[in-house]
Amino acid sequence: MRSSQRARGGPDFGPQRALIAASFVSRVGNGLFNTAAALYFTLVVHLPATQVGVGLTIAGLCGLAAGIPAGNLADRYGPRPVWLTALAVQTVAMATFVLIDSWLAFTLVATLDRLAGTAAGAAGGAIVSRIGGERPAAFRARLRTYVNLGVVLGTLGAAFAVQIDTRPAYTALILANAASFAFAALIGLLRIPAYRPLPRPPGHGRLAVLADRPYVAFVALYSAMGLQYQTVSLLLPIWLSAHTDAPRWTVAAVYAINSGVCALLQSRLGSRVETPRQGGRAFRIAGLLFLLSCPLMALTADVPAWVAPAIAAAAVCVHSVGEVWESSGGYALAFGLAPDHAQGQYQGLFGIGFDAGQALAPVVLTGLVLGLGHAGWLLLGVFFATVGAAGPPVAAWAERTRPARTPAQERPDESPPLETTTDGVPEHR
Structure with missing residues (x-):
């Protein structure tokens, strides 16, 4: 039987480990893709380097627009649904990269990927805040440690594909990155609580x-x-x-x-x-x-x-x-x-x-x-x-x-997350 004796608002290490695992997996994928992305688009898709640079710049600037709207959605409906949706969109966008054959297609897909990435960052930040427990700084430090390790491992793995230097090798890297987003979303769906949104005070607007x-x-x-x-x-x-x-x-x-x-x-x-x-x-x-x-x-x-x-x-x-x-x-x-x-x-x-x-x-x-x-x-x-x-x-x-924060405003959640057991882990029958 699972214990329900954890102090209310205390750290729940199950969701912390789950978020670390999901972040680690997705960053391994990022390391695989980022190391070889420029080579894939220039040598395999045959886009000029200047066009790749312009496309990525357009995508990056457009992606900024998703930050605050996605954050507002996370505050209103809870961060997990927004985060999972963004990861799903990133999965599709990344897999679509293997099909592009023009600069316009590249730019559109890259823009979709950046919009989803920005949304995932905003909602993911809200999840980190809720999962952090009594020592949020220690948790964020651990999280970033594993993120760094994930990027390193992904970069090392990409070195083999770069050395092979064939279209199938680069395609495998892109699909592996897409799979990493899907796997991270699966971990989040199964092991990260669906936290309820916290009540907003009167007059708090979307901006x-x-x-x-x-x-x-x-x-x-x-x-x-x-x-x-x-x-x-x-x-x-x-x-x-x-x-x-x-x-x-x-x-x-x-x-x-x-x-x-x-x-x-x-x-x-x-x-x-x-x-x-x-x-x-x-x-x-x-x-x-x-x-x-x-x-x-x-x-x-x-x-x-x-x-x-x-x-x-x-x-x-x-x-x-x-x-x-x-x-x-x-x-x-x-x-x-x-x-x-x-x-x-x-x-x-x-x-x-x-x-x-x-x-x-x-x-x-x-x-x-x-x-x-x-x-x-x-x-x-x-x-x-x-x-x-x-x-x-x-x-x-x-x-x-x-x-000033009153005792009633202290952040430990006053009620358990939606669809969770008493230990904060989602229950699936």
Whole structure:
């Protein structure tokens, strides 16, 4: 017999494990697809690289439109139905990629995929908020650790298909990614509770998050700080290839070190960042670490070829520790500042801000930083440190504007989720 003695509102580790499993599976699929996507569309579908870039840009910009509407649906009807629907649409869209033969078809399918991906992010954020239990920061840190591991495993698996370099090999990667979305949805359907929507206070509108100036300011900060992700994945590889004599394997080593450090430290450091105030301080720490790592990356152009890999490795280690602090601070603020009844809407805006920053990152990093050379790297580090320094005051401002919570408003769910047993696991006969 299942125990029903869990303290009301305490953490339910069954749904936590289920969400970790679903996220891990889908990110393995993402790693498989993202590694080889550009090669598939250019070498197999025979689309010019410029057309692929334009199509992905259009899809990314259109996808932003789904964030807040999907979040509102998650708040109104519960996050699980919206999340499962978005995963189903992603399954279909991804599988459809194997049938496209023109730029228009590619752009339409990519746009559908991005719309569903944005919706899944908003609804998934609301699920994370509900499942987090008494220590949400620790859970989010564990979740991100497994997400990183999933991407690494998917990337390693894709290397075999890239080496084979045939249409069937690339098709297998795409269908595997589609299957990963379907499998994640199945896990969610069977093991993640269908949480009831929380009651909204009077006057809370569908665009209330846009009137929350401290939260909008935080999203802007996080969007700007998000340039750091592509500093390692885009800017540094180009710099190593074009401005240094480092061996080509250095680029692969950079990816491996970044993923490894994040996976090793995410739970250890991320679990320490639970409150918005701690999140603001984590932002400041991250900015200072990026201020150190960026000049180190630039230094690889000024040392002998046999020293450059060591300098790059040291720089990426420092940068990766900053990434852990940055992501932990971002999650603490994104979830901690959002009202419980509107987590979907707020996570929708959070996702929009991040995606917009990532869309602009290639232009900023390759156009400005590479164009200025060493000075560009130094300015980038100063930029990150400045953004990080704004974290504590923004967090303090936001906390001052949050309404005081009464005991009746504390978030542990006052009633069990729909269609669940007493331990929060969906019951299926």
